[in-house]
Amino acid sequence: MAPHVALFATCINDTMQPSIPIATVKLLERLGCTVSFPKKQTCCGQIMTNTGYWKEALPTVRNYVEAFDGYDYVVGPSGSCVGSVREQHAMLARHAGDATLEKEASAAAARTYELSEFLVDVLGVTDVGAYFPHRVTYHPTCHSMRITKVGDRPLQLLRAVRGIDLVDLPKAEQCCGFGGTFSVKNPDVSIAMASDKARHVRSTDAEYLVAGDQACLMNIGGVLHRQRAGIKTIHLAEILAHTEEDL
Template structure:
């Protein structure tokens, strides 16, 4: 595919846009470095996952329509979130079908076919695993539940991290075990959520990693909050920020690693 002549729309997601802006910025730097033309459509809003997950299907429909109106003119839609991309690909078709609008169903199906998690887009569309990144640190990767079971990114993040110069990738024990965030689950079942998160943090600490990386800042926020309370000294960071990191950029910044926007 001749991607560099196509336009890639950045689907930032609302949590990144409001709380972790360094992640979508990193996506832009990374994709532009790889020759893509990237646009950030200002009309985008939440994908509606919070409504859909709690059964408010009718209330989620404006988000579905806005997503289609915002992104259907682009060649590709790329988001740094297995959870939100999974919502678009899994929940939007269901909502459009329930709404009973054949025209909307067709538009949703068309946009689903060109909506990618960042790791999928890099590996499957651009055909690269070595993106020219440099990150001289010991890291461990937590595969979030939605990225595994809904978006199904598989081993793509591992392949991308394994190609980063200077990076030591350490296997996370019980990696596929949920961190306990689960969106509203962490609010409604806080004790269980914290217990699950504590198990995840213990596994992270067992690796001796300096950084814990995921493809979803929502889960990273939960893990990072627990790490911060424990004063564990492990920094949470999004996959995009590692992949966007280069030796020249680190030298110019006078730092050894980019700083993640979440709790530490």
């Protein structure tokens, strides 16, 4: 029986790059999943939580629990937002003294997966039938690696893509400088970090920079664009959804 998956689109993808959740649905359906989009979903509350507005973030926890109730799995193309759900939602409920919500949030978080995790760990696939004949370098985003702990799953998936020329990114583990509100509060530091990252990306001679978080792609991509580097940014889901039929 095909797993029933709820798409957690995330607000930044839905607002800034809707092609990412669209690609996620295309990919999951190609792999045999039944995918639904709960219209009640909204922001995960990460920005409010990280900025210290825990009381204001609590309604987003309740909304997440309600929006994604009844699904086998919740899949999001964002290591950052999935990490927030898993690491912050139950904490917020516990801090508010709401034991019932804490239990519900923990249960919802346990069913929530970042896209590469779901593909490799739940569906058990690394070759998803993708075709992308381009030179690509991969940026492992901070939250995906340090909070959500996706490990090398994105690289496993990318290495199985037909036609791809995947090249290592120097100093890949270094932050791009986005960090949500960090880039707003500390713009000079942020742009210095993003410039370092862009320099390393340019050194690979890649056509595309790929990552699992759109916010980081926007930050690095903005620098690359201003430098007229000619390097495009693309989300992991968009590469994995691409097949020879798309040519």
